[in-house]
Each structure stands twice: as structure tokens, then as C-alpha cells.
Amino acid sequence: MLDALTVTVSVAALALAAWCGYAAYRDQPTKDWHFIGMAVVSLLALVQLVVGIVQLARGEKPDQGAVIFVSYLVGALAAVPAAGFLSLAERTRWGSVTVAAGAVVLAVLEVRLHDIWGG
Amino acid sequence: MSEPVAEEERNRARTRLVKGPGLLLVWLYGVMSVGAVSRSVYQIATEYGRAPLAYTLSAVAAVVYAFITYTLVRGGETARRAALVCCAAELAGVLVVGTWTVIEPSAFPDATVWSAFGRGYLFIPVLLPVTGLLWLRKARRG
Numbered sequence: 001m002l003d004a005l006t007v008t009v010s011v012a013a014l015a016l017a018a019w020c021g022y023a024a025y026r027d028q029p030t031k032d033w034h035f036i037g038m039a040v041v042s043l044l045a046l047v048q049l050v051v052g053i054v055q056l057a058r059g060e061k062p063d064q065g066a067v068i069f070v071s072y073l074v075g076a077l078a079a080v081p082a083a084g085f086l087s088l089a090e091r092t093r094w095g096s097v098t099v100a101a102g103a104v105v106l107a108v109l110e111v112r113l114h115d116i117w118g119g
Numbered sequence: 120m121s122e123p124v125a126e127e128e129r130n131r132a133r134t135r136l137v138k139g140p141g142l143l144l145v146w147l148y149g150v151m152s153v154g155a156v157s158r159s160v161y162q163i164a165t166e167y168g169r170a171p172l173a174y175t176l177s178a179v180a181a182v183v184y185a186f187i188t189y190t191l192v193r194g195g196e197t198a199r200r201a202a203l204v205c206c207a208a209e210l211a212g213v214l215v216v217g218t219w220t221v222i223e224p225s226a227f228p229d230a231t232v233w234s235a236f237g238r239g240y241l242f243i244p245v246l247l248p249v250t251g252l253l254w255l256r257k258a259r260r261g
Contacts, residue, residue, distance in 0.1 A: 071157060083146060090142045098146045105150055108241065 002055060002117060005048045009076070010110040012041045016080070017103035024096035030087045038084045038099065045077040045106065063118030072113050079106040133195040136202070136258055141191065144254055147247055148188040151240070155181035155232050162229075170229035176216055180232040180244075183209050187251070203255045210248035213237060217245065 016037050020030065030038075052073045056062075062069040083102025087095030137145050159178040167174055183205055190202040217236035220227050230239055237244025 067161065071161075075153070079150075082149075086142055086146055090138065092139060094139045094142050097140075098143050101143060101146055 001051060002048075003114075005044070005051060006110050006114050006117075009041070009044045009048055010107050012044055013080070013103045013106040013110065016041050017100045017107070020096045020100040020103065024093040024100060027093045029091040029093065029095045030084070030099055034096070034099065035084060038080050041103065041106070042077065042080050045080070049073045049077050062116050064116040069113070069116050072109055072116060076106055076109045076113065079103075079109065134199055134258060136191045136194045136199060136255070140250075140254055141258065144247075144251055145188065145191045147243060148184055148191060148251075151232075151243065151247065152181065152184040152188045154240070155184050158232070170227060173227045173229050173231045173234075176231045176233065180209075180212065183212065199255055199258060203252065206248040206251040206255065210245075210252070213245045213248065 019037060020034060023030065023034065052069065056066055056069070079102050080099070083099045083105075087099050089095075090098070135141075155177060159174060159181045162170075162174045163178060187202050187205045187209070190198040190205070213233045213236060216231060216233040220231070220234040227234065232240065233244055236242060
């Protein structure tokens with residue numbers, strides 16, 4: 001369950017990064033559709049956080065400790081919304097670049113999460 | 120207090136550093152701050168004895184990142200200069216610590232944020248100060 005979610009979130013994050021990167025390439029700011037995309041990715045990260053906590057509550061132990069695991073889950077949830085808020089204030093291509101960077105950060109966090117869980 | 124109007128005008132004239140490429144820079148510095156601060160707090164709190172040098176250096180890096188993020192968000196000429204100095208210090212830190220970890224890995228039982236020039240962080244630690252210095256020089260006119 002957790003592995004499947006990690007892969008799904010990673011793929012969604014990279015797709016979002018490519019999409020916003022394309023917007024930046026075309027010299028466009030983030031638009032409504034991009035924000036819907038960010039919402040979808042954030043929702044997936046939220047589901048992952050909940051599932052992760054449920055797994056911990058069931059007594060499963062991440063390889064590198066529960067504190068690190070939960071910190072990364074929270075970080076993964078925060079990454080894209082935080083970048084999205086920044087892009088609201090910057091109505092240029094640089095807002096799109098920032099969201100793309102946020103999505104890449106999320107993908108990297110997913111790889112780390114996989115290591116921390118011990119997959 | 121004596122001249123509120125002049126004060127307000129000065130604030131308006133304050134160089135905005137968070138605009139255009141500056142936004143991306145603030146975002147990356149923010150991410151590095153959160154990452155480095157939480158990492159070093161955790162490491163120093165739980166396993167400081169294992170690699171004191173590495174964890175202390177990580178904590179120094181965390182403080183530098185947090186301070187640069189603050190100056191960038193604050194804006195203004197003084198903040199710009201302070202950020203410029205810190206980016207230079209950061210670059211020096213990455214290069215010194217990076218070289219040190221490569222030459223003498225035995226001094227570092229565990230990695231620091233700046234180990235091997237920030238390889239664990241996609242080399243962002245070595246690229247960020249260079250980008251920062253370029254942006255801050257350019258932003259002087261802004």
C-alpha cells in the first residue's frame with residue numbers, strides 16, 4: 001500500500017514538475033489548471049501521510065525510525081502547497097519555475113521516504 | 120517616530136529581493152533551511168556523540184541557510200549586502216567542508232549537509248550560493 005502510494009506520488013510530482021516547467025518555458029505564470037494539479041498532488045501526499053501514520057499505529061517500524069519517517073511525510077505534504085502559495089504572488093514564469101522546483105523536491109522526498117521505510 | 124512619512128517612503132523604496140528568479144532562490148533557501156535545521160536538531164538531540172564534528176557543521180549550515188532566507192524575504196540594501204556576505208561564506212563553507220570530507224573521510228563518521236559538496240542534496244548546496252551571488256549583484260539596481 002505504502003509502496004504503491006510512494007510510486008504514485010512520485011510520478012504525479014514529476015508530471016506536475018514537467019507541466020509547470022512547460023508553462024515556464026512558454027513564459028506563463030501558474031493558472032487555475034495548475035492549481036488543480038497541485039491540489040491533486042497534495043491530496044495524494046495527504047493520503048500518504050494518513051496511511052503512513054496508520055501503518056505506524058499498527059506497530060510497523062520504519063528502518064530509520066518513526067520520527068524521521070513522520071517528518072518526511074509532513075515535509076512531503078507541505079512542499080507543493082508552499083511553492084503554490086509563493087507562485088500566487090509571482091505572476092510570471094518564475095512562479096511556474098518555483099512550483100516545478102517544489103514538485104521536484106517532493107519527488108526527492110519520496111525517494112528518501114522509500115529508503116527510510118526500508119523498501 | 121519623528122518622521123513616519125519618510126520612514127514609509129524608505130520602506131517602499133526597499134529593494135525587493137523576492138521577485139522573478141529571486142522567488143525560486145527564496146524557495147530553495149527555504150527548503151534547505153527547513154531540511155538542514157530539522158536534520159541537525161534531530162541529530163544533535165539523538166546521536167551527537169557519534170559524529171560531533173559533522174553534526175556541528177550541519178548546524179552551522181542550518182543557521183546560515185535560515186539567515187539568508189530571512190534577509191532575502193526582508194529585502195532592502197542592508198539585507199542585500201548581508202545576504203551577499205553570507206552567500207560568499209556559504210560558498211566558502213561548502214568548498215572547504217566538501218574538500219575536507221573528500222580528503223579525510225575518517226573525520227566524518229556520518230555525512231554533513233555539505234559532505235562531498237552537497238552530493239546528498241543534488242549538489243544544490245554548491246549551486247545555490249553561486250546563483251545567490253549572481254542574483255544579489257544583479258538585484259542592486261532593482
